[in-house]
Amino acid sequence: MTTTVKQKSQKKTGKAFLQVGQEGTPGTSKISVTDLNLFYGEKQALFGVSLDIEEKKVTALIGPSGCGKSTFLRTLNRMNDLIDGVKIAGDIVIDGENIYASNDVIKLRTRVGMVFQKPNLFPMSIFDNVAYGPRMQGIKNKKELNKIVEESLRGAAIWEEVKDRLKTSALGLSGGQQQRVCIARAIAMKPDVILMDEPTSALDPISTLKVEELITKMKKDYTIVIVTHNMQQAARISDKTAFFLNGEVVEYDETNKIFSTPRDQRTEDYVTGRFG
């Protein structure tokens, strides 16, 4: 606990911006989930989910529609708290801290950013979209904001495309560009973890490829958890894959094992397209 607080304050004051989050060692456990059960009212959506998500790796969540992937993803930054009647039991520990033990959800969502299925930019300029979070955190200095916006847009591989139109409406960009600005907006909060819920499902193949390349680059700096329906995408970009079925994790392993030599027949049936 003390260590975590210390690390966070060093992050704020110390290192150059995009180096934030580089303290962790790839492959060590970043998020530890133990016996997680979630109910929407009377309906149980997650059943005893336990898994460790590794630092600076891409973890894919796959499985048929309605099996609990998005529900699980949203527990990692407590987005389900916003839904009436949700009950959650179990532990989710990030960097040694149980995220359900603290009431500081804003701090949690700063550390654990999220990118949604459809780009959800605000009807304001590209600059203001990316500067929105830092401004909410109290950063007013123009030079500092300029730096954060440029570094975030560079980090999201969209700077070259938008640098001459930062003051124009973000809604004038293509869907694929908007999604990368959404990623820049998440990066601007200096998170450690980025959750992505089917981030390319609304994009054309070229934009999808750009976002996939971006995700692959981003794992140098961030721990990424991505929900995808696209098996090829999971195989291309993720290091680990969890296969969900009816609210349970059937199998969780190195991605190449899940796709080449799965242990469970149900995983094999799903990844080979026999159902889903």
Ligand SMILES: Nc1ncnc2c1ncn2[C@@H]1O[C@H](COP(=O)(O)OP(=O)(O)OP(=O)(O)O)[C@@H](O)[C@H]1O
């Ligand atoms: N807000 C909610 N209220 C009640 N039930 C919900 C809610 N959100 C999801 N569910 C139910 O929880 C179960 C898991 O849904 P979830 O969206 O997590 O699945 P998913 O695997 O992400 O599906 P998809 O791939 O279609 O997005 C489903 O039965 C769904 O109907």
